[in-house]
Ligand SMILES: Nc1ncnc2c1ncn2[C@@H]1O[C@H](COP(=O)(O)OP(=O)(O)OP(=O)(O)O)[C@@H](O)[C@H]1O
């Protein structure tokens with residue numbers, strides 16, 4: 001995988017947060033085995049800066065009062081391309097990749113998927129932004145690029161602090177118990193041992209994992225997907241985040257837990273953070289978000305007040 005270049009950014013939009021390449025190279029391994037066993041690596045040779053023709057790009061910068069708001073994420077002409085090596089041949093494993101590197105051969109059968117196409121928007125402190133769109137429209141890819149887990153092919157992402165991506169695939173260890181995962185998860189978010197001790201019970205209570213039986217002392221692999229998602233959300237929500245991104249995590253919880261997490265998201269917003277929520281549940285989006293971005297085939301179709309965008313989306317998708 002190409003190493004992101006820590007280049008100096010010029011032309012930073014006014015009042016924009018610190019610039020960084022759209023790839024951190026840590027956290028969730030972006031190289032994943034495809035369904036057919038082919039290895040998939042995100043494309044991109046570090047973030048090539050695009051010209052800041054429109055400054056931060058999106059029109060909402062010019063909304064009244066915009067100057068007083070604090071931008072948290074600026075996505076500027078972002079393109080993300082996946083390259084699937086050995087597509088169709090089943091040879092996309094690490095050995096084949098190493099061979100290609102050593103022999104300096106180009107990769108045969110490279111298939112590219114242009115998942116995000118020239119998306120630009122700016123978000124501000126205190127906003128909760130819904131991301132909607134049909135399956136495969138690029139929602140998860142966009143969040144991963146904002147989190148720095150995927151490099152940009154073109155365009156830039158500027159963020160205020162380190163965004164935290166809470167997704168259905170967030171990294172908890174399946175073979176470790178729920179209890180150990182709570183501790184490790186908190187430490188990984190930068191809490192001290194002291195803080196972990198203080199927050200531990202609150203997290204467990206919030207998750208409701210132990211309400212019926214002592215599941216916390218069992219390995220995570222024995223949890224249902226809903227239980228695992230609840231624990232992941234509870235751990236992530238225990239900390240204040242500058243930018244918290246939630247990818248479908250709420251969808252798997254039951255109704256009571258969904259309600260609890262919605263009110264926690266509202267609190268997180270009040271703590272001056274920005275929350276992104278990807279969901280196929282338009283009611284959750286309506287309840288939580290005040291602004292919605294609609295992606296389709298990797299392009300930004302609409303960005304505006306929740307009701308306008310969700311209504312247009314529902315009409316487009318046959319009145320869900
Ligand atoms: N690891 C990957 N390797 C190759 N292509 C990928 C990979 N992940 C996603 N894609 C492709 O990128 C496009 C966008 O996928 P993405 O997962 O971002 O969509 P999504 O909007 O999150 O969909 P969903 O609603 O199903 O979660 C799709 O065409 C998908 O096939």
Ligand SMILES: [Mg+2]
Nearest residue numbers: 139140141247
């Ligand atoms: Mg997704």
